[in-house]
Each structure stands twice: as structure tokens, then as C-alpha cells.
Amino acid sequence: MIIKEAKYLDRLGFTIPETALQIALQEDKFHAYQRDLSLKLSQYDSLISRIAPVESDLLTRQVAILQRTLRSGFTPLNWNSQRVPAFIEAVQKALNEFSGVVSQIQKSAAMISNVVTSIKDTVLFQPADLKRDPRTKKPVLIDVGAFYESVEATKTARLNDLSQQYKSIEPLLKKVEEVVASTASSASPLLANYYRYWEKRLCNAIVEMVSTSLATFREMLTHEDCAPFCRASCLLGGRDVVVTPTAADVNKYLTKCIRGLSEAAKTFPRWKRGTCLECPPIDVGEDEEPFVFSYHQDVSKNPHVMKLKDDLTSYVKQLTDESGSIQKYKASWEVYDGLWDEAARRELDKLSDEPRGVVYFDAKLETYAGLANDALSRPRTTNVDFLQIDCADVAKGVAKQALQWRDQYGKVLRDVSFEKMTQLVDSWDAWRRDIDGTTCDSIETLMFVLNTIQKVVDASVTQR
Template identity: 20%
Template structure:
């Protein structure tokens, strides 16, 4: 009987030490900096989500700690006063569980085991707080994906905006886009490695979408202005070379000369705005027809040619007026 008592106590003590030692090693791993879990931070508008979910990881950690505490289940106790393992007792009623004849119940009630299991709750709480702090920081960018891009950019375009205004607002999103290239792709919180690659890719996509929406409004405005200036230059040049065989024709040409004299500075400013606007579109890689790019290059040369022609025609008309 004394041998039975001695070994019963020795086995129990060893099992308590086994559970505590394994739990301590487990905590050393999950509280360490070596990645045990990789979690993707993904943008699923309007929310930021973790994949796999944080609850799933915490439950996995709890199950692991619980599994370690259940190790004594594998050690069957001896019949009292003997070295013979307790036999399995069959249970006829399906609703009843067979009695636990292992060291498990006694080991898990040991004060040292109970206190060693407590850090699991603390770990879960600290992990949730740490990740929530990071997600809260990421939510500062939520306007990028929450706001209606078409609505906001259309409201912006309704006011009288210059190419400089568009450049300034597009530059904001361009700089935000660039900041994501400098951010860490991965960040460790204890043994959890957060991977931000997909999240940053989604934010860069939304930044580009904002730039494209503003760029579309600028393009719609400036392409119409390009066509308008092209028509004005064509009409002025054509009318400047109108026949002056009759007095009405002469008056018509003189009127065109007056228009050119009055409008050439304004047309020059408008051409400058058009060129600057298209340069901004190029800067942000906004695509538009190649024919417009060619047309833009002709504007200033055509204006210069028009002014030179107007000076020549004006001199000719002055001579004609003198004759009349």
C-alpha cells in the first residue's frame, strides 16, 4: 500500500510539473516575437477585416492551452492499493459519461495549474487591444473608401476651378498613395504577424480612383476648351483671309482684325491653361486621345502665325482704306 501511495503521489506531481512546464513553454512562444500566425489585413468596405479572423486565432490558442492542461487524461490511475490500471467501465446510458479514472481532474484543480492557465485570458486581451490600436490608426484613411467619389468630385467640379486647383487636390491623393510604399508590409504583435500587403494595395487602388475621378472632370473641362480654341483659331484664320473685293467684305475683314487684336492675349492665356492642364493629366498618367496631344502642340504656333498674318493683312487693308 505504501508503494502504491508513493507512486500515486510521484506520478501526480510529475503530471502537474509536466502541465506547468508545457504551459510555460507555450506562453514563451505565443508571447514571443517569432511568428506563429500570419494574419492578412484586408479591406472589405466599409470595414477592415482580418483573415483569418482574430476570434479564430484566439480560440485556437485557448484550445491549445486547454489541450496542454488535458495531458493527464492519457494517464490511467491504478486500482487502489495496486499497480493495476483501472479498467474501462462501460456505460449503458448514452446520456451519461463514463467516469474519469485518470489524473486529469485532480491535476487541473491544482492551484499552480489554475494560476498558470490565467495568462491565456491576459494574452487574448492584450492581443485584441494591440491589434485594435493598429486598426484604429488605419481607420484614419476610411474617407478613401467610404466617401462617394463621383459625388464629391462632381461637387468640386461645379465650382469655378483652375488647373492649379485640380493639381492641388490630385497631389494630395498622390502623396497619400506614395506614403503606403514606405509603410511596413508586416508587423508583429507577439506571435501574430499582421500582413498589410492586400490592405495597402486596396488603399492605393482607391487613391488612384480619386485621382482618376478628378482627372476625368479636369479632362472634360479642358478638352471642351481645346475644341473651342481650335475652332476659334480656324475661324479667325479663315475669316482673316476673306476676300475684300467689296466694301462689306472689307468691313468684315477689318472687324476680324479688331477681334484678333482684342482677343490674342486672352487666347494666349487660354492656350497656356490648356497646355498646363494636359501636363497635369500626363503627370498623373491620365489617358486621353493621342490626336489631342498633337493638336495641343499646334496651338501656340497657329496663334503666332495668325498674329503675323493679321499684321500683314492689316497693313494691306490700311493701304486699301487709303485708296478709298
């Protein structure tokens, strides 16, 4: 205001007091101070706005030191002396120190956040992990046991990598402690809330990792667009169809996969209360594994994780129990059980003593030939969700059994027909001899010949 009024009075031709004149002549210095002070306040506001709420507790002492430096500017300073430049320099130094502390904390926080993100984004096993045929791009079929080993190996490798990243968090938090508390104990009371903050972040990330892995595994097993990646085969044992591996083995391996994915949180030990130090294993007995207090205790109680695990367990039960999909497929072959019927065998054995007509045998031959063709015309493989079942051996076995029945009925027909033909030939020979050796010179001989001819006619009608 003094500078502005002095300039206006000078323009109007008034004499300016010496003091006011000296002040007016230092306008550039005044504006330079003003710009510097405004810049420092802007830097202060920018630094404070960069601080996350969880970092505020860590920086209480540093913020107090900075504000104490700024507060000295609330009292009048002689800007015509060196006090203002000294104040500006002190503020800049305090801002630089505070900025350095904030940068170190946030650099460590960014590195910890990267670990959290790595955990959150990890899928412990997914379709891309399946070995694929380079030509068809479809999964290479493997046994269920080999699939379990593949899941276990892939999951273990990824968890080992995440475990190493998880262990890197404690040194990073120790650096933060050194900056804000000037200690390196990994158990600073000043960082208690900060430790809890990262524990919550880690817990949420592990929950997401486990739930995503379980959901992906469920989709792999059940989604209609997923190509089968495990093989099974059907074998014929008598009239029984046997699926290898058995439903019990499928249940065992899938249950182990589900348990392994849902218990992945055991890889990450919890920290001791108020610290970032991992809880040590606790011996609970000679024959038992040491207990490790980990995130599994919390993750396993998460409703979403519990539902996914229950859904998968229910699916495995529906697939492998007595009324499950595998059993239903086996039951579809029961239509051929009659090929092993002992009653049919006894009926066949009676045909030699109780011969039937040609129509009966023709129906039997056609029926068994049709059963053989029907079995062989079935698809060689059948998909039951993620399983591809090869039923070629069963189809061949059923067809072989049906053709054996056809051949046996054909043999009976041939034997019966041959016997009847032999009897008929013998009769015809006898009748021919009777006719050829008889002279019709009397009524009696004529009647004998006519009766013989009638026998031939009757025999011809009977054979038709």
C-alpha cells in the same frame, strides 16, 4: 584484558595459570572474531542507513527478523566453542537476505522513479518541435489550424509514451509486494503508505509537466525573441480589411491548444484507495464520455497551473477581441477609408458642372499619388506576436483605389481643359477674323479693333 595481562606477566617472568595461558594463545582467533563481529555491525548500520523513511514501514518484519538474529549475540557466547562462528554465520546469512530484499525494493523504486522523472521532465510541446527552414533555421510558417494539429499530434504521442511507462508501475509495485508481503494482489495493506507515497510523487511530477508545458507555450506565443510561426493574410473587401484566419478562428484554435495542455493529466488514472490498481471508467450517461478519476482533478486546482492557464486565456482574449492586437492592426489601415467615401465621389461628379482651377486639380493628383506610394511603401509583412500577417494584397488594393481616383481627377481635368481650349480657339479664330477683316479707316472701326484686342488680352489673363 586477560590476554594483555598474561602477556605482561609472562614478560616479567611470572608463572601464567593454565587457563589464562590457553586464552592468551588464542589471541589471533579472538581478534578475528572481533573483526568479523565489527564488520557485521558495520554492514547492519550501512543497510539500515540505505533504507528511505517510506521503506521503513515495508521492512518492519524483515528488520525485526534481522534484529532478532543480532539479539542472540547480546548473551554471553563461549568463544572457545563453535557458537561464535555459528552466530557470525547466522548474522551474515540474515544480512544477505535483508540486503537482497532491500536491493529488490530499491531496484523497483529506481525504475518507478525513472518513470516519475520522465513525466516531470516532459514538455508536451516546445519550440524545438516546430518545423524549421534548413537554410534560415527559422520556423516554417503554417496556418493556425495546422499548428493546432501539430501541437495535438506531438502532445498525444508523448502522452501515449508516458501512459505506457505509467502502466509499468503497477507490476513493479507488485514485485515489491511479493518481496515484503509474499502476496501479489496490488492491494496489500502493508504497502498502503507506499502506494500513497508514489501517488504524491506522481502528482507532483504531473503538475510540473503541465505547468512547464503551459509556461513554454506562453513563451512561444508572447516572447519577443520568438520568431513567428503562424501565417495570416489580409484581404481587401471594399473598404474593409479582412484578416484570414479570422480572430475568432485564432481564438478557437489557441483555446483548444491551452485546454489540451492543461488537461494532459487525464492521461493518468488514479489508483483505488489503498492499492496501485487504476480506477476503471464510470458510465455517466449514454451521450457522455465515461468519467475517469484521474490526476486532472488535483492538477487543475493547483494554483500555479490555474494562473498559467488564466494568463494564456487572457492573452488570447487580448489578441483576438474587438480591441485586441489583430483588430488594432486592421484599424491601422482605416487611414485610407476616405478612398471609398461617397461624398468624395459626388464632389468629383460635380466638377464637370462646377470646374475648378488647375491648382485644385494638381493638389488632388498629388494627394492620391502620395496615398498610393504610402500604401505600397508599407512593410509587406507585419508580425503580431507569433503571427506573421501578409498585407501585400491590401497595399496593392489601396494603391489601385488611390490611382483610380488620380486617374479620374486627371480625366476630369483633361475634359474640362479640352472644352475650355476648344472654346478659346473658337474665340481666337473669331477675333482674328474680326481684326483681319476690318480696315481702320474710321474711329468706329478703330474702336472695334481695339475692343477685340482687349478681349484677347483679357482671355489670355483669364487662362493664366
